[in-house]
Every structure is written in structure tokens, then in C-alpha cells.
Amino acid sequence: xxxxxxxISKGLAVAEAVKVFVSYSWGVDDKTKLVAQLDPLCKARGxxxxxxxxxxxxxxxxxxxMDKIAEAEHVITIFSKPYFESEYCxxxxxKIQERGSFDQRIHPIRADTFEFNKSKARREVIRHWxxxxxxxxxxxxxxxxxxxxxxxxxxxxxxxxxxxxxxIMANLGDMVITPLEQLQADHFAQLLDNIALxxxxxxxxxxxxxxxxxxxxxxxIVFELESHGVEIFRDAIRDELEKLLQKLKxxxxxxxxxxxxxTSLITTLKQGDSSVPVITTVLMNAAQNCFDKRGRHFKAxxxxxxxxxxxxxxxxxxxxxxxxxxDYIQRLTPSRDHATAVYFELPVSTLGGVEIIxxxxxxxxxxxxxxxxxxxxxHITHNKRVRTWKVSEKTNQLMLEVWNQVFKDLKKDSGSRLxxxxxxxxxxxxxxxxxxxxxxxxxxxxxxxxxxxxxxxxSDTCEQLLNELDQLTLVRFGIADQQQxxxxxxxxxxxxxxxxxxxxxxxxxx
Numbered sequence: 001x002x003x004x005x006x007x008i009s010k011g012l013a014v015a016e017a018v019k020v021f022v023s024y025s026w027g028v029d030d031k032t033k034l035v036a037q038l039d040p041l042c043k044a045r046g047x048x049x050x051x052x053x054x055x056x057x058x059x060x061x062x063x064x065x066m067d068k069i070a071e072a073e074h075v076i077t078i079f080s081k082p083y084f085e086s087e088y089c090x091x092x093x094x095k096i097q098e099r100g101s102f103d104q105r106i107h108p109i110r111a112d113t114f115e116f117n118k119s120k121a122r123r124e125v126i127r128h129w130x131x132x133x134x135x136x137x138x139x140x141x142x143x144x145x146x147x148x149x150x151x152x153x154x155x156x157x158x159x160x161x162x163x164x165x166x167x168i169m170a171n172l173g174d175m176v177i178t179p180l181e182q183l184q185a186d187h188f189a190q191l192l193d194n195i196a197l198x199x200x201x202x203x204x205x206x207x208x209x210x211x212x213x214x215x216x217x218x219x220x221i222v223f224e225l226e227s228h229g230v231e232i233f234r235d236a237i238r239d240e241l242e243k244l245l246q247k248l249k250x251x252x253x254x255x256x257x258x259x260x261x262x263t264s265l266i267t268t269l270k271q272g273d274s275s276v277p278v279i280t281t282v283l284m285n286a287a288q289n290c291f292d293k294r295g296r297h298f299k300a301x302x303x304x305x306x307x308x309x310x311x312x313x314x315x316x317x318x319x320x321x322x323x324x325x326x327d328y329i330q331r332l333t334p335s336r337d338h339a340t341a342v343y344f345e346l347p348v349s350t351l352g353g354v355e356i357i358x359x360x361x362x363x364x365x366x367x368x369x370x371x372x373x374x375x376x377x378x379h380i381t382h383n384k385r386v387r388t389w390k391v392s393e394k395t396n397q398l399m400l401e402v403w404n405q406v407f408k409d410l411k412k413d414s415g416s417r418l419x420x421x422x423x424x425x426x427x428x429x430x431x432x433x434x435x436x437x438x439x440x441x442x443x444x445x446x447x448x449x450x451x452x453x454x455x456x457x458x459s460d461t462c463e464q465l466l467n468e469l470d471q472l473t474l475v476r477f478g479i480a481d482q483q484q485x486x487x488x489x490x491x492x493x494x495x496x497x498x499x500x501x502x503x504x505x506x507x508x509x510x
Contacts, residue, residue, distance in 0.1 A: 005209055009505065018045075019073070020072070021051070021074070022035055022070040023083075025075045026053075029111075035049075041192060046330055046331050052065055067095065067167070071099060074195050076109065078111045079116065080111040081114035081125075082119075097168060099486075108177050109180060110177055116173055122173075125166070126165065128179070129162040132158060136154070136158055139498075172239070178190055184470050210360075216363070221318050221319060224315040224318070226260040227307060227310075232284060234261065235297075240282040241264055242280060245268070248271070248273075250267075256357065265322075272487035275496070278319070283315075283319075283500060287500075287504050288503070309508060321365075323486050323488065324485065325485055328484060328485050333421055340429070343466065346476070347485060349490060351374065351376035354444065354446045355380060356486075359471045367480045370501040379444060381405045381445045383398060383445065389455055395461050398416070398461070399426065402445055403422070405443060406430065430472055443473070446474065
């Protein structure tokens with residue numbers, strides 16, 4: 001299913017995968033390999049590059065795919081002489097132009113030396129289509145009137161191309177297009193910057209790559225396993241992990257070091273088992289054996305309970321980040337032209353899912369919290385989308401909800417209005433608390449809404465809210481989508497984490 005996209009203007013970064021289609025001539029790409037060059041560069045920026053050879057499967061409709069190209073927000077057009085003489089390429093190009101915003105939506109590349117900005121070159125292409133159309137007209141006339149209507153439809157397309165191709169080429173010839181050698185020299189940065197800036201250029205997004213952060217996750221798990229007084233808990237994890245690996249017929253632990261244990265915990269979690277045994281079996285049994293009076297390690301662990309409890313909380317906050325699908329998080333990136341605030345549209349249905357994905361994106365530990373049967377983030381303000389919104393009233397209401405979450409000792413009534421001074425104070429507090437490395441509070445406003453489609457009031461409210469509070473992270477979740485976000489089913493993962501926290505807290509407080 002196509003992600004729902006809010007058309008919101010400056011100040012709002014829509015954090016989702018940016019989709020880019022490619023319109024090109026197969027024969028030219030076989031020689032230049034431009035699509036193969038672009039693919040890894042796009043992935044590095046969280047751009048999903050979509051092209052026919054990759055996308056089309058057995059029995060798929062070519063015409064449907066070409067129509068998707070015509071509707072796309074971004075299309076890389078790889079121009080060449082064969083491109084302008086191809087019925088498929090010209091169909092795509094004409095449809096892109098018909099949809100509007102032509103200059104903004106295409107990202108052109110010259111693949112050969114064909115100078116389509118010159119009149120002589122345009123005349124060559126016109127002659128090609130003149131001859132092609134004349135030949136088709138002659139062949140169809142021989143068939144007779146009313147025979148093969150599909151051939152008449154094709155002829156109509158060719159006649160449209162014949163009429164429009166010169167004007168399209170003249171328009172493109174007036175556009176500054178960087179030479180191919182220069183684009184390749186800077187890894188197509190000039191072109192790709194017009195689609196999606198690298199994550200490192202957004203002020204709130206960490207500069208390090210997600211693969212580097214995965215190493216950080218492992219390092220922090222190792223740190224917790226090697227903390228003072230946690231040796232018994234670490235050994236209990238190792239014992240439970242070895243049993244699980246044997247049961248699942250996975251590779252055994254290589255040594256018993258904390259690094260080996262951390263690596264295996266992450267790798268096993270990524271197996272995507274619906275019962276999430278790394279949490280429900282390994283961590284659960286290891287912790288219960290240390291905290292429960294009936295546990296094998298209770299007596300030896302008793303004097304270290306406070307250390308182990310802290311390690312359990314910290315370790316879980318890091319480990320759950322590895323449950324997010326690596327490919328999905330690579331595609332989750334702020335879009336171009338949105339400089340300050342961050343807005344996420346997430347295909348998850350739980351507040352716990354919101355906390356884990358936002359934490360992974362910001363490269364911080366997840367602050368998960370079990371509230372009865374609901375798993376959430378400790379600093380998430382939850383709001384359910386109502387059918388009708390009055391922009392100014394709803395903006396104030398949302399700011400009040402965030403205020404009451406941040407300033408618990410200064411709570412305001414629902415009918416209050418925040419003054420300009422209070423809004424500035426709230427915005428400053430959001431930034432300071434998020435920047436505190438020792439006691440970080442990353443406040444998120446999560447709006448639950450599944451039925452939004454081009455809702456201007458909602459868009460205007462979000463834009464106004466983030467213009468006022470540009471240090472807030474705003475999330476819309478509950479979106480129906482088929483994207484794989486977690487390795488395990490989302491509700492199974494949340495239930496596993498919630499059950500673990502609830503059981504351990506019950507045992508500790510018994």
C-alpha cells in the first residue's frame with residue numbers, strides 16, 4: 001500500500017521513505033549502468049529507487065507501472081537519443097508533463113552526447129516520429145476501418161508524441177543539466193540533494209549511520225553485562241541463550257565473553273520468531289532466576305539485586321532497538337526542504353512501536369514503560385485524532401497536552417491558553433531535556449489516526465504546531481500499511497516486552 005503523505009510546507013520534515021522512479025532506455029542503461037550506480041547511493045540516503053527491471057514481476061502490467069511513474073513525486077529521467085525515439089519513454093515523459101509540476105518532479109541526466117537542446121537534434125527526432133507514424137498509418141489502413149481498435153489507440157499515442165516531442169525537448173533544452181561526468185564525480189550528490197538531503201544535514205538527526213549505531217547498541221549491551229555486580233545475571237543469560245540456540249538449531253556461542261553474548265542476543269532477536277524468545281525466554285528466565293526466591297541464582301544474586309535491576313532496564317532499552325528491521329530504518333529519512341522540526345508517519349499501531357522506532361532514528365536508548373496492558377514510551381503524549389479540527393483551538397489543545405506532560409508540577413486546565421512566553425519556555429525545555437545526555441527526556445506527541453487522506457485541517461494544525469514548537473517530535477501512527485517494520489510481528493513484540501516488564505516488576509515488589 002502506498003504510504004499516506006501529508007502535503008505540509010516548510011518547517012516540517014516528513015520522516016518516511018522517499019520513493020524515486022527511473023525513466024530510461026534499457027539499451028542505453030545496458031551500456032552506461034547508470035541505474036546500478038544510482039541504487040546504492042539512493043539507499044545510503046534512505047531513498048527507495050524504483051525501476052522496471054527490479055519492480056516488475058511475472059504477469060505484472062507494464063502500462064500500470066508506467067502510469068505509476070507518471071504520478072510519482074520524483075522521477076530520475078535518463079535522457080538519450082534512444083529515449084526520445086522510444087514509445088515507452090515518451091509515453092512516461094508526456095504523462096509526467098500532463099500531471100504538472102514538471103520541472104520540480106523530474107531530475108534529468110544526459111546519458112549520451114545527443115544534444116537535444118539543439119534544433120538539429122530535435123529535427124532528427126521529429127523526422128523519426130514522422131516516418132514511424134506514416135508507416136503505422138499505412139499498415140493500419142491496410143487492415144480496414146473498425147479492425148484492431150487497439151492498433152488505432154496506439155496510433156493515437158504515436159501521433160501525440162509526433163506533435164509534442166519537439167516542444168518537450170525544447171523545454172528540456174532550456175534547463176541547466178549538469179554533465180554526466182561531473183555528476184558521477186560527486187556521486188550524484190547534486191541530483192540527489194534535490195530529492196532528499198543526507199540525514200547528517202538535519203539538525204536533530206544524528207550524523208552517524210545506522211550501521212554504526214547498531215555497533216553502539218551492542219557496545220551498550222556489553223557495558224551492562226560487564227557492570228559491577230551483574231556477573232551472575234550475565235552468566236544466567238549465557239546459560240539460557242545456549243539452550244535457546246540449541247533449540248532453534250542456530251550457531252552456538254563463540255566463547256562466553258560479553259561481546260559474544262550481546263552479538264548472539266541481537267542476531268537471535270532478528271530471527272523474527274513470533275514468540276520473541278530472546279525476551280520471553282532468555283531474559284525472562286535469567287532475570288527470574290536472580291529475583292525470584294525459587295530461582296537457581298537467587299541467593300548468590302540477592303546482594304546485587306539493585307545492580308541487576310538497573311542492568312535489566314538498561315539492557316532491554318538497548319536490545320529492543322535491534323528489533324526494528326534494518327532496511328526499514330534505512331529508508332526512514334527527513335525529506336528535502338524541511339529544516340527544523342521532525343514529523344514521522346509510522347505504519348505501527350502501538351505507542352511502544354512509536355517509542356522504539358523514534359529512538360532508533362534518533363540513535364538513543366528506548367525509554368519504554370509498561371502501563372497495565374499498554375506498552376508506551378515514558379515521554380510520549382498520546383492524542384487520538386477527532387473527525388473535525390478547528391486549527392487554532394486544536395493547536396492550543398495539543399500544546400497544552402505537551403505542557404502538562406513536561407511540566408507535571410505546573411499543569412493547566414484544558415480550557416487554558418498558553419501565552420507567547422509559555423510557548424517559548426516549553427520549546428526551550430523540550431530542547432534542553434532532549435539534549436541532556438545523563439537524564440534525557442525526548443518528548444514525543446503521538447497522534448493516533450488511521451483514516452487521514454488529504455485532510456487540510458490536520459495538515460494546517462501540524463504545521464502551526466511545529467512552527468510554534470520546533471523542538472517537538474510529532475508522530476502520526478496507526479497507519480494501515482504492509483511495510484515490515486519489526487522482525488517479529490509488532491503486537492507479539494510489544495506483548496513480549498510488556499509481559500517481561502510486568503513479571504519482573506511483580507517479582508521484585510513481591
